[in-house]
Amino acid sequence: MSFDFLSILAQWPLLLRGAAWTIGLTALATLFGATLAVAGAWARSQGPRPLGWLVGAYVELIRNTPFIVQLFFIFFGLPELGIRLSPGVASVCAMTINLGAYATEILRAGIEATPRGQIEAAQSLALSRTQIFLHVVLPPALKTVWPALVSQIVIVMLGSAVCSQISTEELSYATNLIQSRNFRAFEAYIVGTLGYLGLAILLRHLLNWAGPRFLFGR
Amino acid sequence: MSATLQAAPAPTAGPVPRGDAGAHTQVGAPILRITALRKSYGAHEVLKGIDLDVARGEVVAIIGKSGSGKSTLLRCINGLEVFQQGSLIVDGRHLLHDNPKAMRELRQGVGMIFQSFNLFPHLTVGQNVMLAPHLVKRRGRAQNAERARALLARVGLSEKFDAMPDKLSGGQQQRVAIARALAMDPAIMLCDEITSALDPELVGEVLRVVESLADEGMTLLMVTHEMSFARKVADRVIFMHQGLVHEMGPPETIFGAPQTPELRQFLGLMEGSAA
Numbered sequence: 183m184s185f186d187f188l189s190i191l192a193q194w195p196l197l198l199r200g201a202a203w204t205i206g207l208t209a210l211a212t213l214f215g216a217t218l219a220v221a222g223a224w225a226r227s228q229g230p231r232p233l234g235w236l237v238g239a240y241v242e243l244i245r246n247t248p249f250i251v252q253l254f255f256i257f258f259g260l261p262e263l264g265i266r267l268s269p270g271v272a273s274v275c276a277m278t279i280n281l282g283a284y285a286t287e288i289l290r291a292g293i294e295a296t297p298r299g300q301i302e303a304a305q306s307l308a309l310s311r312t313q314i315f316l317h318v319v320l321p322p323a324l325k326t327v328w329p330a331l332v333s334q335i336v337i338v339m340l341g342s343a344v345c346s347q348i349s350t351e352e353l354s355y356a357t358n359l360i361q362s363r364n365f366r367a368f369e370a371y372i373v374g375t376l377g378y379l380g381l382a383i384l385l386r387h388l389l390n391w392a393g394p395r396f397l398f399g400r
Numbered sequence: 401m402s403a404t405l406q407a408a409p410a411p412t413a414g415p416v417p418r419g420d421a422g423a424h425t426q427v428g429a430p431i432l433r434i435t436a437l438r439k440s441y442g443a444h445e446v447l448k449g450i451d452l453d454v455a456r457g458e459v460v461a462i463i464g465k466s467g468s469g470k471s472t473l474l475r476c477i478n479g480l481e482v483f484q485q486g487s488l489i490v491d492g493r494h495l496l497h498d499n500p501k502a503m504r505e506l507r508q509g510v511g512m513i514f515q516s517f518n519l520f521p522h523l524t525v526g527q528n529v530m531l532a533p534h535l536v537k538r539r540g541r542a543q544n545a546e547r548a549r550a551l552l553a554r555v556g557l558s559e560k561f562d563a564m565p566d567k568l569s570g571g572q573q574q575r576v577a578i579a580r581a582l583a584m585d586p587a588i589m590l591c592d593e594i595t596s597a598l599d600p601e602l603v604g605e606v607l608r609v610v611e612s613l614a615d616e617g618m619t620l621l622m623v624t625h626e627m628s629f630a631r632k633v634a635d636r637v638i639f640m641h642q643g644l645v646h647e648m649g650p651p652e653t654i655f656g657a658p659q660t661p662e663l664r665q666f667l668g669l670m671e672g673s674a675a
């Protein structure tokens with residue numbers, strides 16, 4: 183039995199392109215998904231009741247259905263309604279909606295852990311409800327739940343492999359393509375695996391560094 | 401009927417406003433006027449008709465047993481609690497619970513210090529002091545920082561501007577909380593047992609700051625178990641009992657010649673626990 187990793191690595195432009203897609207999808211989904219989660223967590227913890235219920239329904243719907251079904255619905259289902267999305271856009275949408283739901287629940291737990299006294303202190307200082315949420319409640323909540331949030335983002339990044347199913351040309355798509363060309367499945371998937379491993383570790387480090395720096399202070 | 405003494409001071413008998421508080425004094429108008437205030441939690445009535453006027457620059461100490469409604473009264477004054485009946489006017493503004501804008505305006509004039517400090521843990525000491533003036537008063541960056549440094553110097557913490565709250569002792573945190581409240585230029589300060597969570601050796605540094613505020617003419621309403629401090633600093637002492645102002649008067653009278661058996665019993669208890 184002999185291994186031939188060189189013939190896989192020779193395809194580096196394809197692999198690099200795939201990795202770039204994975205990074206791009208994850209970056210956009212994180213940005214939009216986190217924003218969605220902040221809005222969702224606000225609605226669930228202090229927004230108007232009906233809005234809170236609506237968000238609750240969304241969270242339950244997403245958390246109790248497979249990601250691949252969500253993705254297929256967006257890519258194959260929505261065109262029935264005249265909404266036709268490219269594979270890339272559909273992937274970002276599916277990942278955003280997916281991350282948004284999980285992150286809403288994660289963030290809500292952090293928000294509800296805010297000591298009552300801090301909110302009362304902010305009220306006494308004449309801050310408005312919105313100011314209290316953005317400046318007093320949200321930063322410590324993000325800090326509390328950051329490890330859980332980072333894990334969830336990594337899960338979504340790894341889950342983006344599924345997007346190859348609608349021919350989004352991300353890392354696992356590239357890996358599949360290479361092994362279908364040279365039938366070196368073993369080597370191809372080892373390289374693909376190492377690629378995901380590297381990206382996941384990098385992403386974790388990046389987020390652990392960026393959170394305290396830009397979002398919630400030391 | 402209890403022997404409630406409604407000895408609201410006549411305007412002329414009120415304490416003379418001291419220091420810079422005199423600048424915007426309307427002579428005679430109380431800075432705080434509470435009329436027939438009633439507050440219940442469900443069926444449990446906690447405040448049963450409070451009438452209280454506080455003059456500008458006056459220092460009022462509120463004493464009374466646990467559960468007598470002291471905290472509830474203080475929290476009604478800046479709208480942290482909603483009351484069902486009566487009226488409350490701070491610095492000419494009626495307290496209107498259902499009007500967020502009016503509430504924010506009223507609260508700008510009312511500073512509050514809590515037993516548990518309640519600093520914002522993710523912000524530095526300086527940022528804690530600057531947050532509300534920045535967001536609410538739109539105070540400019542440079543001016544805000546300068547003011548925060550001056551206030552921190554005033555409470556003896558000028559070197560802690562960039563420190564995080566959790567690196568400070570309880571006494572230091574409470575002094576930051578005082579600076580934070582002062583940064584909004586309140587007309588009246590509410591203090592709810594602000595030394596109760598402190599180790600005994602840290603109580604003095606906080607009380608000294610409060611005393612200096614009193615000396616500079618700040619209107620103070622403080623719930624306290626520090627009887628000797630109340631006696632020394634207060635112009636007037638209010639004894640609350642079962643949701644009512646039960647007895648009220650200058651500290652010499654309240655501590656020296658208590659009129660009601662309830663107050664006598666309370667003071668006896670306090671002496672017992674202090675010994």
Ligand SMILES: Nc1ncnc2c1ncn2[C@@H]1O[C@H](COP(=O)(O)OP(=O)(O)OP(=O)(O)O)[C@@H](O)[C@H]1O
Nearest residue numbers: 441444446464465466467468469470471472473593
């Ligand atoms: N959020 C609440 N819900 C229901 N009852 C409450 C609430 N807050 C206070 N109470 C009740 O109201 C009464 C007065 O409470 P309050 O905290 O004002 O007393 P206090 O005089 O400040 O006592 P302490 O010296 O222990 O601080 C008590 O009987 C208390 O149990």
Ligand SMILES: [Mg+2]
Nearest residue numbers: 470471472592
């Ligand atoms: Mg109390």
